[in-house]
Amino acid sequence: MSSLQTLDIAQRSATTAPSPSIRQSPEVAKLIDVSTCIGCKACQVACMQWNDLRDEIGANAGTYDNPTDLTPDSWTVMRFSEVVQEENRLEWLIRKDGCMHCAEPGCLKACPAPGAIVQYANGIVDFISENCIGCGYCVAGCPFDVPRISKKDNKAYKCSLCSDRVAVGLEPACVKACPTGAIHFGTKEDMHEYAETRLVDLKERGFAKAAVYDPPGVGGTHVMYVLQHGDKPELYHNLPANPRISPMVGLWKGIAKPLATAAIGLTAFFAFFHFVKVGPNDAEAPDVLDVDDGIVRNDDPRPRA
Amino acid sequence: MKIIRRYSDSERVNHWLVAICFVLAALSGLAFFHPAFAFLVHLFGGGPWARILHPFIGVVMFLAFLLMMLRYWHANTMDAGDKQWLRQWRDVVANREDRLPEVGRYNAGQKAMFWLMVICMIVLVITGIMFWRPWFAGFLPISLVRLASLLHAIAATVLIIGVIVHVYAGIWVKGSIGAMLRGTVTERWARKHHAAWFREINK
Numbered sequence: 101m102s103s104l105q106t107l108d109i110a111q112r113s114a115t116t117a118p119s120p121s122i123r124q125s126p127e128v129a130k131l132i133d134v135s136t137c138i139g140c141k142a143c144q145v146a147c148m149q150w151n152d153l154r155d156e157i158g159a160n161a162g163t164y165d166n167p168t169d170l171t172p173d174s175w176t177v178m179r180f181s182e183v184v185q186e187e188n189r190l191e192w193l194i195r196k197d198g199c200m201h202c203a204e205p206g207c208l209k210a211c212p213a214p215g216a217i218v219q220y221a222n223g224i225v226d227f228i229s230e231n232c233i234g235c236g237y238c239v240a241g242c243p244f245d246v247p248r249i250s251k252k253d254n255k256a257y258k259c260s261l262c263s264d265r266v267a268v269g270l271e272p273a274c275v276k277a278c279p280t281g282a283i284h285f286g287t288k289e290d291m292h293e294y295a296e297t298r299l300v301d302l303k304e305r306g307f308a309k310a311a312v313y314d315p316p317g318v319g320g321t322h323v324m325y326v327l328q329h330g331d332k333p334e335l336y337h338n339l340p341a342n343p344r345i346s347p348m349v350g351l352w353k354g355i356a357k358p359l360a361t362a363a364i365g366l367t368a369f370f371a372f373f374h375f376v377k378v379g380p381n382d383a384e385a386p387d388v389l390d391v392d393d394g395i396v397r398n399d400d401p402r403p404r405a
Numbered sequence: 406m407k408i409i410r411r412y413s414d415s416e417r418v419n420h421w422l423v424a425i426c427f428v429l430a431a432l433s434g435l436a437f438f439h440p441a442f443a444f445l446v447h448l449f450g451g452g453p454w455a456r457i458l459h460p461f462i463g464v465v466m467f468l469a470f471l472l473m474m475l476r477y478w479h480a481n482t483m484d485a486g487d488k489q490w491l492r493q494w495r496d497v498v499a500n501r502e503d504r505l506p507e508v509g510r511y512n513a514g515q516k517a518m519f520w521l522m523v524i525c526m527i528v529l530v531i532t533g534i535m536f537w538r539p540w541f542a543g544f545l546p547i548s549l550v551r552l553a554s555l556l557h558a559i560a561a562t563v564l565i566i567g568v569i570v571h572v573y574a575g576i577w578v579k580g581s582i583g584a585m586l587r588g589t590v591t592e593r594w595a596r597k598h599h600a601a602w603f604r605e606i607n608k
Contacts, residue, residue: 212437233452371573
């Protein structure tokens with residue numbers, strides 16, 4: 101997305117002072133009910149239409165996944181998983197993949213460009229592409245493998261949760277287009293409430309482990325799933341069971357920053373004060389053992405004049 | 406005042422090429438490391454240009470450093486006198502040079518700095534290539550890219566601290582910056598700081 105003037109920025113990449121945040125807004129969420137998704141890809145079409153993006157036409161790779169992966173032009177992709185857990189019982193698990201809009205976004209934590217990634221008070225994590233420098237740190241930071249760097253302009257792209265639509269009170273384009281009502285949008289609280297009713301229904305139908313996917317390892321997400329097999333999210337095209345920001349990224353973009361900065365500053369500080377205390381080590385300086393130059397030094401045993 | 410040649414023209418060009426690349430790589434690298442340094446991207450024409458230039462500057466620095474490494478490898482092997490020199494670091498920092506064992510072309514501190522820089526430069530160039538976009542990062546598993554990013558930041562921090570010490574030592578020990586700028590030192594400088602080297606070249 102481009103930068104819209106906003107008063108409700110909760111977090112801004114590579115920025116230590118507060119951003120404009122006087123406007124309050126409730127946290128929103130998109131709830132994707134995998135159990136009612138038919139894999140029609142209307143959401144994918146709506147996404148490319150609203151964002152006015154046209155991906156290259158690819159080749160069939162033997163599955164219904166089209167395109168086969170997220171790309172800078174395809175911000176959401178239906179992932180089709182054929183799963184046989186019990187003999188003679190094929191399950192077709194179809195997950196709408198895309199940015200999860202983490203409450204604690206790894207991309208934003210890793211991003212070194214001020215304001216290239218922002219999180220609004222409503223929880224949406226947005227790439228402000230004009231500030232992007234193309235370093236790819238967001239890719240390393242993301243626990244869901246979502247951001248994609250364009251070969252055309254070296255900028256990172258991903259789902260914006262239609263932040264432009266949401267800002268004016270509309271639902272994301274994919275939500276509007278879904279013909280079965282599998283994609284819901286509202287406050288995060290309302291989405292949890294609705295999801296509970298879905299879990300009751302699914303459990304009645306024999307899915308005893310049905311659950312809402314709102315992983316606490318990233319502080320929860322603003323895109324949530326209703327999963328029939330909530331105990332095995334990996335079945336859904338390797339949706340991580342306990343996603344979290346990698347400890348290596350945590351170190352690199354966490355404690356290493358102040359520690360290294362302090363260590364560099366202290367080294368320069370001690371070097372300067374070493375000079376103040378000890379002074380230069382000067383081979384050319386006349387010393388008392390040289391010739392008597394008439395100068396009486398502090399450590400000279402001779403009495404001062 | 407007798408003048409002694411310590412560094413040839415090509416040695417000095419080599420050194421300052423590494424030094425200039427280091428300053429540019431450190432300034433652009435710090436800009437990506439901590440928001441406090443983010444303003445430094447403007448020295449390079451903005452964020453995208455800093456991102457584009459940083460790795461190329463780094464590769465030039467490494468290649469130039471590689472030459473220095475080959476030049477000075479043999480002059481930097483540690484011996485028993487060096488260990489004693491290091492044990493007496495208090496005398497070193499207090500300017501009590503007369504109490505230290507005689508020093509050859511390089512003292513133990515300079516030798517330690519040499520090896521520290523060798524290690525840091527090798528780690529930096531390998532890890533840097535590993536997360537260089539758009540060229541190489543895409544071919545590696547993401548866990549390796551993350552590890553490389555972390556190691557790159559650590560090696561860079563150690564190198565920056567090392568260079569601050571290196572530059573300060575040059576300011577502290579008067580005549581050293583001149584040695585690398587003009588290539589010459591005075592006889593007194595050589596006798597005071599590198600007595601064994603002085604005897605060696607006067608054989």
